[in-house]
Amino acid sequence: MAESVEQWWARRQWSKGEETPYPIGRYRTDWERYPMLIRQYHPDLNHGIVLSQVPPAAEVYLLWECDAGHRFVATPEEQRSRPGGTRRRSAWCPACAEGAAPRRIRMPQQDDGMHVCGHARDPRRIEHDPGDDRCFLCRRLDGERLTREELVTLAAPGSRVAVSAENGTARTHSWQCDRGHPVYEASIERILSGRRCPVCRHAAAGADAVAVGDAFVSRWAPTPASAAEPALKQRIAERLDVDLGNNAVRVARPFFSHLEVWPDIVIPELRIAIEYDTTGRHGLEHVGRREATDRKKDRLLRAAGWEVVRIRCGKLQPIGPWDLTAGGVSAVLVDRILERLGEIRGELIVGAYRR
Incomplete structure (x- = not known):
């Protein structure tokens, strides 16, 4: 159970029998991956305890202060998992995050084919409570539990609906298309409008044309995040006679709403993908949930x-068995990459592609 920083520190002093149970710098390597958290942590707000003295898994309430001056209490685990799916700096501060994404205001509509909230009426929906004028989608977005029959009416035609119920009240639910792809709750409006499974729709534009494990050119692949990836690809092309024109690899299970992934560099001859990871401008890339x-x-x-x-x-640490640490793109880095490719596939095979 989490406790205040003063209580936590006093308890650790007693259990270890030392005035300083954790020396300064003990957990520096763990916290270096989160530069934005280092900016928000202030020892003077936390009983004089330095962040590098706090274990990342400690159940202790710490006081943080963002760049805007908002102060909030959170445990190390809550802070390390806070970025979520956004790139904004405000993602590290709950007050800033709430102000950056205010709740949508529903405006009344006069159209007879629309609910007052603006969502289209659907004849498949079952009337529930005459005194409640909210539509099914509003009730779902408001987090209310729906009955099994109501959930079934929300599913798209031809899809499979899995509902677990207790005392007639649905606890969990999920949708799957005919090919077994999960339809996430974020796609509920697509379901209500009867559109296709997003995974199937994206796969039909490219991934369905290749077998699992094949590399191909995808229209969905994002552009390089920085100039470092193209520079590294150019240096590798100068050393290896391989086809670096593909930007996607077909996978067996969905990666979010796609049956493909997009490595920075794809080497189909060796079946090796190379990723170039940095924390980005605001220190939010490849950390926390993004890791x-x-x-x-x-x-x-x-x-x-x-x-x-x-x-x-x-400050990013390796997360895989073949990862390398580097300070930037250089000839030395390319040499290390080629050595790593030889370790993975064998020097003779990699040597056959050397220029």
């Missing part, structure tokens, strides 16, 4: 018969 996403991406690639080499820059 968990990187791990999931690597697992999908390995399940498809590929290996992954991540170039971890700055």
Whole structure:
């Protein structure tokens, strides 16, 4: 159970029998991956305890202050998992995050085919309470529990609906298309409008044309995040006679709403993907939940018969068996990458592609 920083520190002093149970710098390596948290932590607000003295897994309430001056209490685990799916600096501060994404205001509509909230009426929906004028989607977005029959009416035609109920009240629910792809709750409006499964729709534009484990050119692949990735690709092209024109690899299970992943560099001849990772301008990239996403991406690639080499820059630590740490793109880094490729696939095979 989490406790205040004063109580936590006093308890650790007693259990270890030392005035300073954790010396300064003990956990510096763990916290270096979160530069924004280092900015928000102030020892004078936390009983004089330095952040590098706090274990990342400690159940202790710490006081943080963001760049805007908002102060809030959170445990180390809550802070390390706070970035979520956003890139804003405000994602590290709950007060700033709430102000950056205010709640949507529902405006009344006069159209007879619309609810007062603006969502279209659907004849498949079952009337529930005449005294409640909210539509099903509003009730769902408001977090209310729906009955089993109401949930079934929300499913798109032809989809499979899984509902677990207790005393007639639904506890959990999920949708799957005919091919077994999960339809996430974020796509509920697509379901209500009867559109296709997003995974199937995206796969039809490219991934369905290739087999699992094959590399191809995808229209969905994002542009490089910085100039470092193209520079590294150019240096590798000068050393290896391989096709670096592909930007995607077909995987067996969905990666969010796609049956493909997009490594920074794809080497189909060796079935090796190379990723170039930095924390980005605001220190939010490849940390916290984004690191968990990187791990999931690597697992999908390995399940498809590929290996992954991540170039971890700055304070990022390796997360895979073949990862390398570096300060930037250089000739020395390319030499290290080629050595790593030889370790993975064998020097003779890699040597056959050397220029």
